[in-house]
Amino acid sequence: MNDTVALSPADMIARARARVPRAIDIPLRERLQPWAIATATFALFIACCIDLDLGPDVLANGIGKLGGILAAMWPPSAGGQWSRLLLAIAQTLGLAVLGTLLGILGALPLGLMGARNLVSNAAIHFIVRRMMDVFRGIPALVWALILVAACGLGPLPGVLALAFADIPRLGKLFAEAIESVDRRQRESLQATGASGSLVIRFGMLPQVLPVCLSQCLYYLEQNFRAAAVVGVVGAGGIGFELNERIRIFAFDEVALITILYIVIVGLLDEVSQRLRARLI
């Protein structure tokens, strides 16, 4: 009844080859391509591992020690310094809030200048966007290191570092948000004879504001993490406390601070995500 099953494999292949040759005799290039990509990726991986002296022996050796560290983390302990730890966490969060705010203030003019539909001067637009692209890649920690050297230990370099890192990233996002404004809403206002500032107030702001606010909140979330990082090089807060304890192998206290921090940041993320969902 089922004649395809009745055909011998060789007959089937011959029939199919006559009909669609490429399905049976796949070109060599096509057959080798996936293997070539896989081999190249694997070779790159191995080369990098060799360059980094990352071998199984190094890993095996370190994992033993890491196990010891993890064991030392239990039970977590505050070391009798609850108030100090909570204050450090609060400080870190404060750092994040101020850094984000400063970053937003700095990013606003750049975002406005980088938006093609606001600034018609192509040179300004190009330079601003390029600069933002270039500085986007510099992480807060790199800024913090140089700023601590410039203005001494303390929260000020931390706040500035967070702001400097955020300005180009937020600026770019602002510019993109402004550029994606629906033209028709602007035009409908221009058509009523509204002045330039009124067009911006009613034709653009209602569209741009929620997007920008939501991005600001997202960066606040990110800065709760980054603020702990800049603390390590001397900007105070939780990063400083953790660094100190890791250096003296007080891993039970490290565990407590980390867990506390994860829970608090998780809760703040939750709040911020709800707010963002309501904004958009």
Added chain:
Amino acid sequence: MSVSALFDAEDRRRAAVFEQDWRKRRLAHRLQNLGWLLLVSALLAVSLELSELRNSSVGLGWGERVATFVDRMTPHLRADALFASRNTDGSLASWFYDLPLWLVAIRETVAMAIVGTLVGGVFALSLSFLAASNLNANRPLRVLIRRSLDAARTIPDVILALIFASAFSLGPVAGVLTLIVSTTGSLGKLFSECMENARIREVEAIAATGGNWLLQMRFGVIPQLLPQLVSYWLLRLELNLSAAAALGIVGAGGIGVELQRAISFTEFDTYLAILLLIIACITVIDLVSERLRHRLIGAMA
């Protein structure tokens, strides 16, 4: 005829009712805005107080301080000696005096980023299938994996690097492991979100032909999401490059170590030189990955 003559008493009554209602709404709206303003101000005040920014001993001589600093950071190049040898003051070569060493360090940073993103990406992909609610019906396992991914994302990478450094000693290995953990966390979340938006039809089709779970993922999920997954992965590669550069500052290998060294010897102009190198490197990777993204998305099936 005046305009008001067009409206009768009933119209005016209606207008008055509307006016009253509108005023009420406007008041509520303004109160709400005021509430937000107060909340944000309070948050700022508390932040200012907590961060002890007010007490910072910046004090006098701000302008002078910045000027000195900027002066020390800018290289003192001389036009006549620009291309002279390393030993001549004011030449480019004397500014970038340790260039070969820095290039090796940059290579190390790139290698860290590549290994971290590759391994982290593989972990993230494997875990994300299990973290997606539409692909894994085992709820306890799913929640466990999700929480672990969240934790991996939240622990600041520098702290992780310090912990790994105490186990694996200072150097690039600690940095790579840090990148693997943070990449697994962030990509795992993004990937699983992608998968939760995947069309279930194609998975069902593979199930209906008798394919097992692995095959359902391989043919039902991967082909439809590949472009998104690859874009996220390449984006992560770029982010990991700057993260790898930063990790060196706490001793986890790569170019960051040189940054830290430049600061500890107060060679601020060297710091600027290395920073320029990092920026150049990030820009190159940015361009390459942009190209790669377009080609891969076009070619892959």
Added chain:
Amino acid sequence: MLEVNGLVCRFGDVVAVDNARLSIAGGEMVGVIGRSGSGKSSLLRLINRLYTPQAGSIHWQGACVSAYTGRDLRNWRRRAAIIFQDYNLIPRLDVLTNVLLGTLATRPVLPSLANYFTPELRARAVIELDRLGMAEAAFKRTQYLSGGQQQRVAIARAMVQDPEILLADEPVASLDPVNSEIVMQSILDINRSRGLTVLINLHSIDIARRYCQRIIGMNQGRIVFDGPVSSLTDRAVAAIYGVTVDPEDASSPERREALPIMEPLLATPAQKVVAR
């Protein structure tokens, strides 16, 4: 021989299939009709075991299919091939690979994961495609095909599964009349030339009458009609679709006008039924 007994399937409070009982002999072509939401789609998915029944049993050639798990279950899904209303092809893969996915259950997993299929399997896929007139498109991505072409690829995929029964869930509901004809004719050919049992959900009574020997009617999860096409009277149709029709008035022209939705269904000329 497919035997379904007391089959029940619930989703929360909704009863999709309620105490279904039916028996289909080998080689039959059976159409299932009913309103959308009447449970016909769930019935097919239960038989293929994409859904698991809460009660009742499904037997095929005497073996209890509803108890299968693991490898047996996957093998049963291969033997009970299903084609879907929306084709359910992988859009980014080419036609040949899509067809080859029908062979997954019968071969080792690792080569499949690497997307490697033997020349013999590829030849088989080409021949199945060729029979449906789709061999030329073997290397096109399925997302660039028309609906009718996609459904034929889906049929080819079902055929390389070497199925013992073909389940078709509204295979022509998304197609225009010309493509519907082509796809229905392909399914009929498969039923005749290979003696394959076909159970097919249809939204159009007209098509069901023309292509099927036997009709099953479902309403609110229950099987309310089961018999040869000739016994599918207007009254039976009305009962299946949950419209109460007065027996005396059913055939009167005024009554038909009062039931505009039923009009095309009731007006089907009896001579169009394919006699077999």
